[in-house]
Amino acid sequence: MLIDIGALKGETGGTKAFEGVEEVKPPSDEIDIGEVRVEGVCTNTGDAILVSGTVRAEVKLPCSRCLAPYSIALEREFVEQFVEGEEAGDDFRAFSGDSIEIHDIIEEAVLLALPMKAVCSPDCRGLCPICGVDLNYESCDCEQKDLDPRLAVLAKLKGVD
Numbered sequence: 001m002l003i004d005i006g007a008l009k010g011e012t013g014g015t016k017a018f019e020g021v022e023e024v025k026p027p028s029d030e031i032d033i034g035e036v037r038v039e040g041v042c043t044n045t046g047d048a049i050l051v052s053g054t055v056r057a058e059v060k061l062p063c064s065r066c067l068a069p070y071s072i073a074l075e076r077e078f079v080e081q082f083v084e085g086e087e088a089g090d091d092f093r094a095f096s097g098d099s100i101e102i103h104d105i106i107e108e109a110v111l112l113a114l115p116m117k118a119v120c121s122p123d124c125r126g127l128c129p130i131c132g133v134d135l136n137y138e139s140c141d142c143e144q145k146d147l148d149p150r151l152a153v154l155a156k157l158k159g160v161d
């Protein structure tokens with residue numbers, strides 16, 4: 001998304017609102033990132049153009065326990081400073097001319113908002129580690145040995161397992 005800030009450049013303290021829709025490439029094929037809705041405001045702080053806003057998206061991804069795809073609503077705020085004609089620094093990015101490209105900051109905001117361990121529900125029972133059935137819908141006769149991992153090592157040594 002390209003924001004025209006031409007009129008804003010000469011006006012310290014001035015602001016310009018923006019909104020739109022952006023596409024973001026998902027980090028893996030199993031994740032489907034729908035339309036990313038973006039809204040925010042650019043502010044001329046005198047030293048920089050401050051770009052702040054919110055990204056919102058409906059994301060479909062597999063549950064890390066039962067592997068079933070489910071949807072979550074993501075929302076994350078972003079704030080970034082852009083300085084004209086300088087090399088990008090630690091706390092600001094560079095721009096030149098009368099527009100600012102914010103695709104990268106939108107993409108980063110969405111990727112940071114993706115959950116590391118996505119679970120379809122806090123109560124998700126996951127898959128049986130032995131036969132693989134989805135324990136949310138089925139039960140199985142596998143012996144669920146809920147052993148302490150240290151005891152499991154002992155059991156193995158004794159040949160009990």
Ligand SMILES: [Zn+2]
Binds near residue numbers: 064066067124125
């Ligand atoms: Zn699940």
Ligand SMILES: [Zn+2]
Binds near residue numbers: 128131133140142
């Ligand atoms: Zn089972």
